Amino acid sequence: MNDDFYDKGLEKAKQKDYAGAIEEFNHALQLTPYFAEAYFQRGLAYYDLGAILQAVSDYTEAINLNPESVEAYYCRGLARVALKNLPGALEDVERAIRLNLNYAAAYSLRGIVRRKQGYIQDAIANFKKAAQLYLEQQDKENCRLCLEQIKKLQPPEKLAVQSIKNTPILSTNDYFTQLLEKAEKGDTREAIADLNWVLQADSQDAQAYCCRGVVRCKIGNYREAIADFNQALKLNFQEAIVYRNRGKARYLLGDHQGAIADFNQALQMQPQDVLVYVARGNVYRAMGNYLSAIQDYSQVLQINPNDAQAYYNRGIAYTLLEEMQNAIEDYQRAASIFCEQEDWENYQQVLTSLEKIQKFSPESRKQKDNLLRQRLLRLVGGYWEIAQRFIEQKQDYYPGMSEEWYIQKVIDDLERDRGR
Template identity: 60%
Template sequence: MTQEYYNRGLEKAKEKDYAGAISDFTQELQLNPYFAEAYLQRGLAYYDSGNILHAVSDYTEALKLDSQNIQVYYSRALARMVLKNIPSAMDDVERAIRIDYSYAAAHNLRGTLLRKSGDIHNAIFSFKKAAELYLQQKDGENCRLCMEKIKQLQPKPQSVASSKLTSPKPTLKPLGIVSEGDYFKQLIEKAENGDIREALESLGWAMEVDSQDGKAYCCRGVIRCKQGQFTDAISDFNQALRFNFHDAIVYRNRGKARLQMGDNQGAIADFNLALELEPKNAMMYVARGNAHRSTGNYLKATQDYTKALEFNPDDAQAYYNRGLANTHIEEMQSAIDDYQKAASIFCEQEDWKNYQQVLDNLKKITVPSKDLTKPKSALQRQKLLRLVGGYWEIAERLIEDAKYQYPGMSEDWYMEKVINDIERDRNN
């Protein structure tokens, strides 16, 4: 089937010869009465020529043939709005949104219909969603137009005297992160993963869409964390919570910022809140484990790292951090096992920087340092190593403690001092 008349009708419609286009689409439909697209295009030509009722009739015929055509629902909604049939127009636009929730134009039209119906609160919500989708699609012009509509509809600031005479406006429903397709979730994840430049470009638009959107403040807080601006980041996370964005991602990142500021207990409190919302988040357990390790509570740190590994058994960072904590509580064989597991995973991931860091820590446990080879008496060294189970890091730490308490003595003296202290403690 050549569809000659249909193609000719499309060309005439482009040239704004709507009468000629309608004639060609009509001839095409006489030859092919089940051609839904021809009804749609003839309906568009009728609409553009000002014959709205005929346009609605053609859209209806198109939908009889193709009930899932989103463009037809949108076009009929637009035509019905012109005819001031707002309820039917709203029904069409809702159908379009159900078919494809990411159809920005449908949300935009829904906002217009709600505004005409006097439902300003939900109109703003629809324009916000449209702007968010246009932003995601990098359609800056339509995003800007939606933002202008929002600004026009938002209530103007009132004086204290006049505000007493009117009832308060309802608070906008926040656009919560509810699915993987949510734009703000993607934007925050970009920032967390270090894609700062693109996140900042998009965030500029997002903050203009709604200056009271908690997700936007959360996103900016994540970016500021990446930039090392921890005080400003904490302020943004606080703002996100004030605007009712109570998501685990806020508490997690505020906890990280507080940890960087040295507020270890505050960080732990935030990680506790985050884990109440996401109790199976392995990354959160690692973060809380790091906070516990910073306070010197190595036992709780190892417990958190172990919990993280229950949910993500291939987390090399959790193994490495647990190795560090085990070293401090002198569980040296466990530390060695953790370091070796972390090294193996980092090697498989070709993460050579972390791989080398793990190997360096492993050597501290299993290889004697130069300082320990200096004493003249090899027998002293061997005796000390036997007393600490052969773990060099413990021996080094005990010698460093002795040097701190009794500065200025010889290496042999410190060696003897540590040996005597260990033997005395064991005999007591």
């Protein structure tokens, strides 16, 4: 008979007839006053009915009868949160965790309590632990809820200032922005772990693949980064950020033509993206195509005339093209802007570069050689590798001549062949 009342109570609670369920549990407890599970289930019904104090009383009785009841501690903690009894709630949820170290809901509740107490980092740590456990249990929805709690608690941070040598990361928004900012500050391992959680919860999240690719690229895992960017594209995440960062990874792996192709695609999507022009200019420069590099840096300066990094990069390209006067002008302009910005590290770097090239005297033999090299480079489209092959051919035919003679000979032959 006792089980009949209890079973009826469970059925009525399932039908959301909480008052009827409480009545059935009352009958069960009249017959068996030490029925711990009946107290627990009646507490749940009271809680769902909004009678929180009665719920706490029943949970307490259930705990007295069964001190190992993890669910009773958890539910009493939940009810105490509703009553704003945070110390009592924290005590209950910590007891539940001691009884079951893998109880995901308890970590999530402790995160809520710590958040309400103002311990934000502790709250985040608990939500992360809960999310991890939910993933292991294949509970995707509760995992996402925990990640949402983390997103709300993590404050936005300013992106770190980039140096000349580094290409800034342009992130997507919201939660992924915060993860990328975390990676930018050096917490790459934690950012990767968070993104792995997201992808375990939803393997079709293209934005997460893109974000993880950016972080992997930052830590030097270029092949894995490219795999993530490829997956994002397969899932139709056709964004400039994917092509720009995949281009960066391909460049760093030595695939210059592939990098150029990706940067071209990114510029079709965002024609005013100065970061892409800078990145493509750097690749052209690495390839020895200094004229194309200069064109890209000049495009940046058309969009933003005060971009010190673009002046500096163009100055480097001019130096490699041996157009020293143009290089000096660009270095001076870059130094001036860095000085105004009080960016002393980059300011000093530009001054060092400027000092090196200002040693050339217009009257010196070296400068004359540089002018010849400049003429030759222009005749071969800015590719010094091509010029060098022509020079080596002349050295084979006319051994024993000076370097200046060979360069002049190549220039004369090229201009004659082109009818100049």
